[in-house]
Amino acid sequence: MDLKTFCRSLPKIELHAHLTGSLSDATVLRLLHAKRQEGVVDLPDSAEVVLKRGHNRTLKECFEVFRILHCLTDNLVALRTITRDVIREFVEDNVQYLELRTTPKVIIGKMTKEQYIETVLDVIGEEMKANITIRLLLSVDRARGVDDAWDTLRVTKQYMSQEKYKNLICGLDISGNPNVGDLCDYIPVLEAARKDGLKLAVHVAEVLNEKETLHVLKSGLVSRVGHGSYIHHKCGGTHEMVNLVKNFSIPIEICISSNIKSGTVKSISDHHFQHWWKEGHPVIICTDDKGVFNTSLSEEFQMCAETFKLTHDDLCELCLCAVDSTFLPRNERDELRKTMQQKLQHLRKNLGNS
Numbered sequence: 001m002d003l004k005t006f007c008r009s010l011p012k013i014e015l016h017a018h019l020t021g022s023l024s025d026a027t028v029l030r031l032l033h034a035k036r037q038e039g040v041v042d043l044p045d046s047a048e049v050v051l052k053r054g055h056n057r058t059l060k061e062c063f064e065v066f067r068i069l070h071c072l073t074d075n076l077v078a079l080r081t082i083t084r085d086v087i088r089e090f091v092e093d094n095v096q097y098l099e100l101r102t103t104p105k106v107i108i109g110k111m112t113k114e115q116y117i118e119t120v121l122d123v124i125g126e127e128m129k130a131n132i133t134i135r136l137l138l139s140v141d142r143a144r145g146v147d148d149a150w151d152t153l154r155v156t157k158q159y160m161s162q163e164k165y166k167n168l169i170c171g172l173d174i175s176g177n178p179n180v181g182d183l184c185d186y187i188p189v190l191e192a193a194r195k196d197g198l199k200l201a202v203h204v205a206e207v208l209n210e211k212e213t214l215h216v217l218k219s220g221l222v223s224r225v226g227h228g229s230y231i232h233h234k235c236g237g238t239h240e241m242v243n244l245v246k247n248f249s250i251p252i253e254i255c256i257s258s259n260i261k262s263g264t265v266k267s268i269s270d271h272h273f274q275h276w277w278k279e280g281h282p283v284i285i286c287t288d289d290k291g292v293f294n295t296s297l298s299e300e301f302q303m304c305a306e307t308f309k310l311t312h313d314d315l316c317e318l319c320l321c322a323v324d325s326t327f328l329p330r331n332e333r334d335e336l337r338k339t340m341q342q343k344l345q346h347l348r349k350n351l352g353n354s
């Protein structure tokens, strides 16, 4: 079995995927078509920017792409479509467990944050009938200010307590342009979210920012670090940061294509994955924005394996260990681990026979 087929066949866990960043070309074309039907005219430019696949984009350009995608997804019908499409594409890529994240938006006359969250949760509920378990993280955009974050937490709590949706929301994410705003301002929101029983996945050190990184890590509130490109002392971070991550046992969500294509990490051979991996620290391979960066979880595994000379056993271990970094309660984690073990065993058997 070649590496590409092996990576596709691996039962995988995706823990860092932004809904809007995950849109495939097919979905974007469908959204453009819907907008054309509505009579919206300046679309060719948007299409060109969004569909410029395979190219590197600076972080600034990525955020311009998000702005356009948000214009295309500014109504509940589109939101339903994209949530369903993205989930099905992850199923297609043999993802067994998905923690999807998205920023609830208010669009006057079109949607409230409540409707946004409810729509996404309804689609998740419907799609879970397929061969996948899905949970939702609500994202706070650091560029929108702390008041908006408090508001998102308020609405999130409302849905966590509803019987129908109770177990589907598992945490809060802080994302958004890392060059805008200051994470330190969000600590009170993070504290409140933890008290409310939410786990926290925070984008930390996607770009170099020593003060912010130290402050957030020292808070002890973070359950998983997104990116963490400038934490390891061999990659522009410090020993103190590494010790904090290790002492608090904070798993790191690794998004290689995102880092390389957006230019936050110089080259794949410089990627911080290798240091954490060698030191046995928990790392999870993730896509971040599979649409914007034209990738898939299988391709991220393949690229990582080729660059860092990972064996089949290493790849299986990465898949299985990801179970421990999920935000599932203990009993559901144990269930998931069992399923993953069975599927991995089956894959190994096939490998032996091929």
Ligand SMILES: CNc1ncnc2c1ncn2[C@@H]1O[C@H](COP(=O)(O)O)[C@@H](O)[C@H]1O
Residues within 6 Å of the ligand: 018, 019, 020, 021, 062, 066, 101, 102, 103, 104, 139, 141, 175, 176, 177, 178, 203, 206, 258, 262, 288, 289
């Ligand atoms: C490339 N690195 C990144 N760094 C920081 N935040 C990112 C990101 N990629 C995506 N997002 C966050 O996710 C939103 C899009 O999905 P949703 O509208 O929430 O579904 C972006 O607007 C940004 O806030």
Ligand SMILES: [Zn+2]
Residues within 6 Å of the ligand: 016, 018, 175, 203, 226, 288
């Ligand atoms: Zn991200």
